[in-house]
Amino acid sequence: MTQSDCRENGQKFAMETGQEKASVLSMFIEDVNRLNIGANFDPANMLLYDAGDPIEALDILGRYVIAVHCKDGKHPERRRGLGKEYPLGEGNVGIERFINKLKEIEYTGSLTIEREISGEQQTKDILKAKKLLDKLVETY
Numbered sequence: 001m002t003q004s005d006c007r008e009n010g011q012k013f014a015m016e017t018g019q020e021k022a023s024v025l026s027m028f029i030e031d032v033n034r035l036n037i038g039a040n041f042d043p044a045n046m047l048l049y050d051a052g053d054p055i056e057a058l059d060i061l062g063r064y065v066i067a068v069h070c071k072d073g074k075h076p077e078r079r080r081g082l083g084k085e086y087p088l089g090e091g092n093v094g095i096e097r098f099i100n101k102l103k104e105i106e107y108t109g110s111l112t113i114e115r116e117i118s119g120e121q122q123t124k125d126i127l128k129a130k131k132l133l134d135k136l137v138e139t140y
Contacts, residue, residue, distance in 0.1 A: 007036040014038050014067045018045020022057035029064050038066035042114070043093045044073035048083035054093055055101050062105035070095070070133060071114040085116055088129035099136045111137070 006013075015025060017039055029037055039061050043054030051057075058065070072091030076083045089095050102111075113129045115122050 012036045012038060012066055014040035016040045016045065017042050017057065018049045018051055021051050022060040026060050026064065038064045040067040040069065041065045042069040042071055043098050044071035044085055044091060047075050047092055048073045048085065050075055050083065055097055058101045058105060065107055067109055068102065068107065068111050069114040070111050070129060087125040089132050095132065096136060
């Protein structure tokens with residue numbers, strides 16, 4: 001199956017943000033130059049991998065965003081470490097600013113809640129995140 005076959009089938013490919021700076025991913029998408037390649041924007045990954053501020057990254061990648069993960073986190077405590085994920089609204093993403101920036105760039109796709117833990121706490125955190133997002137996107 002070729003790239004054009006995938007595009008004709010309505011398939012899109014989303015590169016998840018985080019392990020590289022937004023400018024690098026933007027250049028890659030531009031260099032590949034395919035209409036069905038975009039970004040799955042994960043704001044927490046930008047922090048966890050110390051790849052930049054998620055709000056500033058949306059300014060760079062906004063036109064390529066085709067999917068969004070709603071996840072929160074904090075920068076690594078030491079250089080070359082991995083940051084820590086937190087429940088939505090408890091990390092450093094700034095979820096209110098993030099949702100407002102999505103509105104600003106006119107993103108209309110889905111908001112997927114992601115919480116990378118398991119068990120009862122994961123369910124509680126997801127339900128809490130849904131409540132928070134419902135409040136923030138009332139006027140979305």
